[in-house]
Structures are given as structure tokens and as C-alpha cells.
Amino acid sequence: MEGEINILEHELVPKHEIVPPSEAVELLKKLGIEPWQLPWISADDPVAKAIGAKPGDIIRIIRKSPTAGEFVAYRYVVVEVTKKS
Amino acid sequence: MEKYITEHEINELLNNVKHLITPQLYQELSTKLKDVARKRSLTREKAIEIINEVVKNYHKALVDPGEAVGTITAQSLGEPSTQMTLRVFHYAGVREFNVTLGLPRLIEIVDARRKPETPIMEIYLTDDVKHDLEKVKAVARQIESTLVENITQEFSIDYAEGIVLLKLDPDMLRDKGVSVEQVIEVLRGLEVGEVEVSSDNPYEIRIALSEEYLDPTKIEKLRTRVLQAHVKGIPNIKKTIIQKRGDEYIIIAEGSNLEAVMKIPGVDWRRVYTNNIYEIERVLGIEAARAAIIKEIKNTLDDQGLDVDIRHIMLLADMMTWTGHVRQVGRMGIAGEKPSVLARATFETTVQKLVESAVAGEEDKLPSITENIIIGQIIPVGTGLVQVYMNPQLVKKELSETSASR
Numbered sequence: 201m202e203g204e205i206n207i208l209e210h211e212l213v214p215k216h217e218i219v220p221p222s223e224a225v226e227l228l229k230k231l232g233i234e235p236w237q238l239p240w241i242s243a244d245d246p247v248a249k250a251i252g253a254k255p256g257d258i259i260r261i262i263r264k265s266p267t268a269g270e271f272v273a274y275r276y277v278v279v280e281v282t283k284k285s
Numbered sequence: 286m287e288k289y290i291t292e293h294e295i296n297e298l299l300n301n302v303k304h305l306i307t308p309q310l311y312q313e314l315s316t317k318l319k320d321v322a323r324k325r326s327l328t329r330e331k332a333i334e335i336i337n338e339v340v341k342n343y344h345k346a347l348v349d350p351g352e353a354v355g356t357i358t359a360q361s362l363g364e365p366s367t368q369m370t371l372r373v374f375h376y377a378g379v380r381e382f383n384v385t386l387g388l389p390r391l392i393e394i395v396d397a398r399r400k401p402e403t404p405i406m407e408i409y410l411t412d413d414v415k416h417d418l419e420k421v422k423a424v425a426r427q428i429e430s431t432l433v434e435n436i437t438q439e440f441s442i443d444y445a446e447g448i449v450l451l452k453l454d455p456d457m458l459r460d461k462g463v464s465v466e467q468v469i470e471v472l473r474g475l476e477v478g479e480v481e482v483s484s485d486n487p488y489e490i491r492i493a494l495s496e497e498y499l500d501p502t503k504i505e506k507l508r509t510r511v512l513q514a515h516v517k518g519i520p521n522i523k524k525t526i527i528q529k530r531g532d533e534y535i536i537i538a539e540g541s542n543l544e545a546v547m548k549i550p551g552v553d554w555r556r557v558y559t560n561n562i563y564e565i566e567r568v569l570g571i572e573a574a575r576a577a578i579i580k581e582i583k584n585t586l587d588d589q590g591l592d593v594d595i596r597h598i599m600l601l602a603d604m605m606t607w608t609g610h611v612r613q614v615g616r617m618g619i620a621g622e623k624p625s626v627l628a629r630a631t632f633e634t635t636v637q638k639l640v641e642s643a644v645a646g647e648e649d650k651l652p653s654i655t656e657n658i659i660i661g662q663i664i665p666v667g668t669g670l671v672q673v674y675m676n677p678q679l680v681k682k683e684l685s686e687t688s689a690s691r
Contacts, residue, residue: 205547205548205554207568207569207570209555210554210555210556210557210569210573211555211556211558212558212565212569212572212573212576212577213569213570213572213573213576214572214576216572239603239606239607239608239609240607240608240609241570241571241572241609242571242609242610245570245571245609246567246568246569246570247569247570247571247572247573248570261572263572263576265599266595267595267596267599268307268308268309269307269308269309269310269312270307270308270309275571275572275609278609
């Protein structure tokens with residue numbers, strides 16, 4: 201039970217995984233959009249850091265949804281331009 | 286004799302439509318069909334009919350392309366909020382605490398304030414601790430921050446002799462689990478002067494002030510410095526109470542410090558929760574913040590007995606976390622970052638927005654609804670979303686072909 205704190209296991213954090221580039225291209229083609237049109241996630245985001253995502257990656261997020269059971273969302277990893285304190 | 290469908294056949298049929306429905310619906314359909322099939326009363330034809338009907342109805346329930354979901358969300362959340370109590374600061378499920386509820390809380394969430402008015406943490410505990418009240422109390426004691434102020438009975442400054450006199454409260458010391466030595470340690474750390482225990486009372490501490498603190502004009506400063514000194518626990522956590530929830534004890538804390546609380550042994554860090562959304566974003570990431578926004582808004586509305594579909598709240602949370610950070614719904618956030626100049630000018634500080642855009646030489650491509658209403662064009666919603674494009678070359682070709690075939 202005890203051990204290292206791993207924020208990926210926290211109740212509020214859904215499953216995040218990096219989409220491999222080949223799959224990402226296919227995904228964008230299917231959705232018919234450019235990557236920046238996806239919701240973003242900061243490269244400094246604690247979860248993005250924990251899974252080792254780099255700017256330009258696309259992260260697949262598998263959320264638990266009360267209406268759909270499970271819902272797959274994507275976020276585009278972006279560099280922080282305006283650093284918040 | 287009629288032939289009944291087997292479970293294997295159901296799986297096969299369902300596999301064909303798996304990509305058309307949600308996993309949850311798939312699961313439900315699968316278990317229910319198998320339930321009926323086990324009673325040997327379902328034919329293959331019937332099963333196909335049922336599955337088709339479910340798929341059809343699911344697709345009927347989906348949002349149509351071009352549906353103005355944002356407007357519907359705004360109305361669905363806006364109307365109930367007019368029914369909310371305007372000012373409720375007292376009384377909450379937790380009697381000992383003052384929790385912001387109702388409209389003030391809702392505004393707080395959508396404004397994405399850095400700090401809620403009444404930060405509260407829910408601290409769950411690990412399996413070996415959560416049933417044992419004594420152990421729970423020990424954890425709570427570690428979490429609750431203790432200041433010198435909390436354990437002091439008497440405080441006086443004698444300027445004639447340059448001495449600060451502290452009389453500690455033995456009962457409070459025992460209650461908070463702090464020893465006199467610990468307090469002395471902390472006071473020495475402040476570096477305001479020589480600290481020693483009085484010879485005739487073990488709970489009396491004298492601080493012989495050093496030169497620089499003898500200035501009478503700094504009396505208030507010295508006072509707060511000594512009394513607000515942090516002895517034990519986690520900074521920002523003002524008070525804790527222990528509550529029984531289900532069969533386990535949990536700690537409710539006034540004040541919030543997610544990072545530090547997660548590190549305390551005995552705390553189930555997987556389930557620690559705070560109502561400070563900004564803190565959740567910082568420690569657990571944007572997706573957790575999104576989940577927290579949904580949870581907080583839902584709880585606030587439920588508290589007031591308002592029934593708003595969770596999908597509206599999910600859309601709002603999605604919009605708020607779109608950029609990877611929690612944005613407020615307002616001038617500085619979502620409404621202030623719209624691509625259209627006219628749309629931005631419609632919402633608060635009109636002149637300022639127009640001047641700013643003029644200075645920046647911005648262009649308005651009229652991409653969305655508000656600006657198109659202003660200039661009286663068809664808005665890109667519903668059937669207005671689609672446009673007909675004509676290829677004159679193709680038309681010419683078509684025409685010549687049809688006339689040639691005649």
C-alpha cells in the first residue's frame with residue numbers, strides 16, 4: 201500500500217498514454233484536423249512529465265465518463281509560451 | 286421446433302456493431318441479451334431486431350452536426366443558477382466548517398480563482414489506519430498546523446528589560462502533541478534573541494531580545510513573528526476534524542495543501558481531494574483539474590437541488606481546460622480569447638476591446654455566431670453551417686453531356 205507517490209494512480213487522473221507517431225497521423229487524417237486544433241496540454245503538466253511526453257506529441261486520454269462509460273480524448277502537447285508564476 | 290440463439294452467436298452479432306455504440310451500452314446490451322438467451326426464449330431474428338433498434342435509438346440520441354451545444358449549455362447552467370440562493374456562507378454538510386456554497390461557489394469555480402474562499406480537503410486514509418480512531422487522530426495531528434499562538438496562554442513583552450514572556454498551555458501542548466523542547470527549537474530558529482525556560486515554571490519561556498528587536502515601533506511585527514511561528518503540521522491547514530464516512534474514518538481539513546498532505550504517511554494519497562482546483566492542476570495535471578471542475582460544479586448544483594445534465598458541465602469543463610490550463614469563463618479567459626473582434630467586443634468592455642483590436646490591426650473573418658448576428662448574416666449553426674459550392678466547369682460538362690445524349 202505504502203510506497204512512492206505516483207500521481208498517475210490518483211483517483212482524479214485518467215489514463216494518459218502517448219500516441220505513437222504513425223498512429224497519430226492516421227488519427228488526424230480520420231478527424232480531418234491539424235494537431236493544434238486538438239485540446240492542448242502543457243509540456244510542463246505534471247502528468248505529461250510523468251509519462252515523458254515531448255512537445256509535438258499527442259496524448260491519448262481514456263476518461264471514465266458517467267454517460268459513455270469510457271471516453272477517449274486527445275490532447276496535443278504544447279510548449280509553455282506565457283509562463284505562469 | 287424453433288431455434289434459440291446461443292451466447293456465442295450474440296457475441297458475434299454484437300461484434301458487428303461494436304464500433305457504432307459506446308462501450309457502456311455494448312456491455313449492457315450484451316449482459317441483458319445473454320440473460321434472456323439463457324432462458325431459452327430468444328430467437329436469432331428477435332436478437333437482430335433488438336440490436337438494430339438499440340443502435341438506431343442510440344444514433345437518434347446523438348447531437349446533430351451543427352447543433353449549438355454551447356448556447357444550450359449556457360442556458361442550461363444559467364437558468365438554474367438564477368434559482369440558487371444568492372448568499373450562503375454558513376451551514377454545510379460539515380457542521381464545524383464554513384463552506385462557500387450556492388451561487389458564490391459556482392462563480393468562484395467558473396472564475397478560476399487561484400484560491401477558493403473556503404478551501405477544504407478530504408483526506409482519506411490507508412487501510413491500516415482508517416478503522417482505528419487513535420491512529421487517525423495521530424495522522425490528523427500531523428496534518429493540522431500548530432502555531433505558537435495556538436499553544437500559548439499568555440504573551441507579554443517587557444521593553445524595560447527587553448524580554449518576551451511566553452506562558453504555554455500544558456493542556457493544548459498535550460492535545461496537539463507538541464513538547465516544550467519543540468517550541469523552544471522553533472523560537473530559537475526565529476533568531477530574535479536568547480531563548481530559555483524559566484527556572485520556576487517549566488511552561489514559561491523567556492526570550493531575551495537582541496539589540497535590533499528592541500525598537501518599540503516594531504512591536505507588532507515582533508508579536509506576529511513570534512505568535513505566527515510554525516511549530517508543527519502542514520502550513521495552510523488551519524483545522525482538522527475526523528468524520529466517519531461509511532465504515533472508515535476520514536479527515537476533513539480546513540485549508541488546503543495537496544502536495545504536502547499526499548506525502549504524510551498513513552494518508553491514502555490516491556484519494557486525497559481538495560476543492561482548490563488550481564492546486565489540483567498544479568499537482569495532478571490538467572485532466573485531473575477537469576475532473577475536479579465537473580465534480581465541484583455538480584456538487585454545488587446538487588446541493589441546491591438543481592438537476593443539470595452532466596454533459597453540460599462536462600462541456601464547460603472541457604472549454605475551461607482547453608488550453609492546458611484552467612481558464613476562467615469571462616473577460617480574461619474564454620470570452621476574451623475568441624478569434625473574432627466583434628464577438629469579443631460584445632462581451633464587456635466594448636470600447637476597450639475595439640480600440641485594442643484597431644491598434645493591433647486585427648482582421649475579423651466572421652467565423653462564429655455573435656459577429657454574424659451583428660452584421661445580419663446567416664449564423665453558422667444547424668443548417669446554416671453547410672454551404673453549397675458549385676464547380677462551373679463540372680456544370681458545363683454535365684450540361685453538354687446531357688444535351689449530347691438527347
